[in-house]
Amino acid sequence: MPEGQIRKAISGFYYVKYDGGTVRCRGRGVFRKRKITPLVGDWVTYVQEGVEDATITEVHPRKNELVRPPVSNIDLALLAVSIVEPAFSSNLLDRFLVLVESHHIEPVICLTKKDKANEAELQKAEEAAAYYRSIGYSVLMTSIDEPGLIEKLQPFLEGKTTVLAGQSGVGKSTLLNTLLPNLSLETGEISESLGRGKHTTRHVELHELAGGLVADTPGFSSLEFDTLEKQELGSCFPEFLEASEQCKFRGCLHLKEPSCEVKRKVESGEILQTRYNHYLQFLQEITDRKPRY
Structure with a gap:
């Protein structure tokens, strides 16, 4: 039987790309009983x-999957975080990073709207970018309609399936419009009273771009650690993971344990205090999470 990849899902239909073109499919009726939900990115x-x-008769095993946005088999996450409008949030960025790290997805940080930032805001963003680069992340700073943007992104995107994610209003649709002008995705204005944008992307779709595939996804309004366990959280912070090899106790949570290398590096300034603060906040959220049965 023929096989292909779901490139778009909308109104109960799945658009499957195969060697000869695209076919519109529905899922098997038994999928609902078996709690199988095909996702964009699935091979079927x-x-x-x-x-x-x-009709889709089989969903092949996934490398990974995300719930929000609902996509699967992702290699790379292009995380769009604005410098201004809305203001840069390291807490939100760290939430995104923990989420993608927990799914073993390579993140690339894209700081948007540098053309709208003043000198002080740019300096703050540059300092943040320098730290994230120092712990192994790729960080790009972009402007709206920046010439040569696709050339800047191509080394990351080529041969990979990428999810473009970020909070509402950071410029994801504008960024994708710059990369794929023929899409003409609707962009929303920032709500000044709420300080956040309106959701403007209505479905998930994979677009061919720079030798790879990019998913345009709905914006996030919040991120929760629904499935991550507290013992796994430290491994989602690369600098914590490296330092933990020198911790006295295996499975150290970097709280009150003696001879904790992570806490030592926080005290010495080698690890940012804000990163450690976010770690503690996320750990508490996981601890307080209601159990699922």
């Missing part, structure tokens, strides 16, 4: 049932 087997319609 389908049965043709007419010129334009088909």
